Amino acid sequence: MIKPRTPPGVMELLPREQIAFQRMLDTVRRNYERFGFLPVETPVFELSEVLLTKSGGETERQVYFAQSTGALEKGGEGLPEMALRFDLTVPLARYVAEHEHELAFPFRRFQIQRVYRGERAQRGRFREFYQCDIDVIGKDELSVRFDAEIIAVIHSVFSELGIGAFTVQFNNRKLMRGFFEAQGVVDAEQQALVLREVDKLDKRGADYVRETLTGEGFNLPAEGVAKILEFVEVRSKSHDDALSILDKLVAQHANASLVEGANELREVLTLVKALGVPEGAYCLNLSIARGLDYYTGTVYETQLDDYPQIGSICSGGRYENLASHYTKSKLPGVGISIGMTRLFWQLREAGLISGIDESSVQAMVALMDEARMADSLDIARRLRAGGINTEVQMEPKKIGKQFQYASRAGIRFVVLCGDDEAARGVVAVKDLVREQQFEVKRDELASTLKVELEQARALAGR
């Protein structure tokens, strides 16, 4: 006998939780589709040579390799032939480069799949997790307007997920670079080092960061450091406030990079408003930098207003060139990613998973009497034809047990039909949510339950 268990670092759910998780994934997908994004799925493994174009990075340290029994026995030198994807961006780059001549650009794609990283096992860290990505890829160029559309998608997704108030925060790397240049931090590498220190603000406090930046090693003038610390504290309080922040920055530091970044942010702000995103749901946050090598324009983070400790639940940005390892074509893009497994885990920890009480099974036909088995199946057939997810009690059990089962399983309606009801052409329905019982004509059963379920759905805002 072998002890049944999963490998460490994976999230496996019981059916009730899986239903809630699946609902969240469906909501994300529905919103991605609503904005015209097209589905892509790529294989879980890629050729190692293709996946690991950059060698020696931190990511590669975490890669899982895959090999068949045959390859394992043969052994051989070098890396195994195949590796599991560690994100959805590298597979996207490979996909777009491989199918470049079969795709229409700008190419809006979404991808909802699991990725694999050999993280150290610890609470809330997963070795297998869902990413829900969207990207828009241009050929040669891509309008900054798409950067605004991304914000509208994020807003649409999290509004419909219904996990509380949230703010999409954004910044622009050009604006940031221009500002740093104006403070005499011109070199990109030095900017990265300064940003790394600035990132310690929350943990170490302003004094520590100020001392580091003015001290040996950085040797920045105190005035410049003060301005940097002021800059990264900026959050806009409204749409107009965001615009006036940009105006002020441009007036103070009119270098090319800063002006270009400010102009991009202005266009993004204007279109975000046109897209109907309420201004309480977005703001400028000049501390956001994200991947320091990768992003070049707009950068995004999203926070739950009441749970800032969860950190960013959706991040991304604009990049210059998606697939330089695979094609000579220039493919600029903008995209974001939601780490759904970790988000679900965090929401569950915080008690914020809603609808976990509600099964995907909406009705159960009880079995009152062995002789009525065939009739139960007919009732179930009518319910299913009417679009109601229905389970049938197939084995004789005490009626109390049947109700107990339905209640524990989160099934809302229990349908009963004894000889008396059958003779009168009706069925009895027990509504376990409203705790009411009613009779309905057999022909009207499905449509009646459908109306009830749609009302409940409308009330829950789904």
Added chain:
Amino acid sequence: MIKPRTPPGVMELLPREQIAFQRMLDTVRRNYERFGFLPVETPVFELSEVLLTKSGGETERQVYFAQSTGALEKGGEGLPEMALRFDLTVPLARYVAEHEHELAFPFRRFQIQRVYRGERAQRGRFREFYQCDIDVIGKDELSVRFDAEIIAVIHSVFSELGIGAFTVQFNNRKLMRGFFEAQGVVDAEQQALVLREVDKLDKRGADYVRETLTGEGFNLPAEGVAKILEFVEVRSKSHDDALSILDKLVAQHANASLVEGANELREVLTLVKALGVPEGAYCLNLSIARGLDYYTGTVYETQLDDYPQIGSICSGGRYENLASHYTKSKLPGVGISIGMTRLFWQLREAGLISGIDESSVQAMVALMDEARMADSLDIARRLRAGGINTEVQMEPKKIGKQFQYASRAGIRFVVLCGDDEAARGVVAVKDLVREQQFEVKRDELASTLKVELEQARALAGR
């Protein structure tokens, strides 16, 4: 520069095909849910020790192992710690045994995930492919009634998939065993050997099989062999024909196993009828044996009537005990599996994939004039709020190019709003399917398109 390419043996689709494939997966899932099955997802990898409880089998030869960079460098003896799942049955056994005390039995679960096998690379053989499984697992016992429900699910799935007429064919291993015993083939192992020869009927013909079974090695009496060959040719022509076939068999060979099998088939037939499955969609097929070690009662195969060469598109059966390697509990079950990747590939080869012309994007808002960008976004917002998947042209292009793009992408409606339309509070809509253009009030745009789309959906039977 590295050539972008997938590993051999995987099916990667372009967006248009991916939409069609996703629709098929959604249909399967919707039908599984409709019958009250609950979702389960398991990690792509399992501990090797847990996954590979039986060693040395053909399946293990095809297993992919996964290991992180660290583990790879360390080397070490024996198998790598983890292996990719090669089906969804072993993970189900592990899942049910691990969560036995948290699940309600009978446990109806569906699982739609990819599995991995190191097949030899050849056309139509995949190393990564989707399986769509349902199983009902009982504790200690499980009524044969569930065997009938499975047939109704299969019927519901393939009816809605709309890939042509099909027949769910079934048999019963007990009936088969009883019949073989009556012909003097008593030993289970010998029965398996005889069945293997019988399986060659199609390829080698009756004479060859008859000679083998009567010849050296088997030494079966000619009369018995004739009866066996007659038995495996039996297909029922109607519901009543199926029942009378069973009556005749019971009258001729009244041994316990055959009678039990016949009784089970009778109950299955009765309930399948009660479940409303039309009798043209199912039949007895006494040649079906399936996995010779594993299945013990009802066994299923499903064929497309017009494409028998595709073989069984959905197979499974009843088994005695799901998880004997992991738990002492007896867990009998019944289930089926649809190999969706291979099915999609075969249907595509046969030109049977429908709806590939229809994008998941339903409307495109054209950009007629730079100055109308913000207005385009507002129109799109209204469409999306009304449930229409909508893409916006974000970059200035000739209007002819915009139409060409929408047409190639399979987007049905192109929405146009110039200054004139805006002044009159209307938009123009070009319906690329009906090749008509019409005007509609801005407020009524989404609801108008929704009606059109629902009509089309109703016509297509979706």
